[in-house]
Amino acid sequence: MPSELETAMESLIKVFHRYASREGKTGTLNRRELRELMENELSNFLKSQKDPAAVDKIMKDLDTNGDGQVDFEEFVSLVVGLSIACEQCYQMHMKKACKK
Numbered sequence: 001m002p003s004e005l006e007t008a009m010e011s012l013i014k015v016f017h018r019y020a021s022r023e024g025k026t027g028t029l030n031r032r033e034l035r036e037l038m039e040n041e042l043s044n045f046l047k048s049q050k051d052p053a054a055v056d057k058i059m060k061d062l063d064t065n066g067d068g069q070v071d072f073e074e075f076v077s078l079v080v081g082l083s084i085a086c087e088q089c090y091q092m093h094m095k096k097a098c099k100k
Contacts, residue, residue: 015041016075028069031059045082 002010016029019037024030029037035055038046046054062074 012076012079013072016072020072025069028067028071029075030069031056034059034062034070042082 015037017027019033020027020029022033022036024033038055038058051057058078059070062070062078064074064077
C-alpha cells in the first residue's frame with residue numbers, strides 16, 4: 001500500500017499527464033493546457049491572482065528552455081513554489097493558533 005506522500009506524487013504525475021495529453025505534443029503543456037490545468041486544479045490560487053495575465057506570466061516563467069511548452073520538470077517547479085508559499089502560510093497560522 002503506497003504511503004501518503006507516494007500517493008500525492010502519483011496524483012501530481014497523473015494530473016500533469018491528464019492535461020498534457022489533450023493536444024499537441026504529448027508529455028508537455030502548451031499555454032491552453034496549462035490554463036485549463038490551473039483553472040481546474042489550482043482554481044483557488046488562480047482566483048487570488050489580481051492580474052488577468054497571470055497564467056501567461058507563469059507560463060513564461062516556467063518555460064525555462066523557451067520552447068513554448070511546459071514539461072513535467074518545469075511544471076514541478078510551479079508546484080514546489082506554491083507548496084513553499086502554502087507551508088509558510090501554514091507556519092504563520094500555527095504560530096497564531098499557539099498564541100491563543
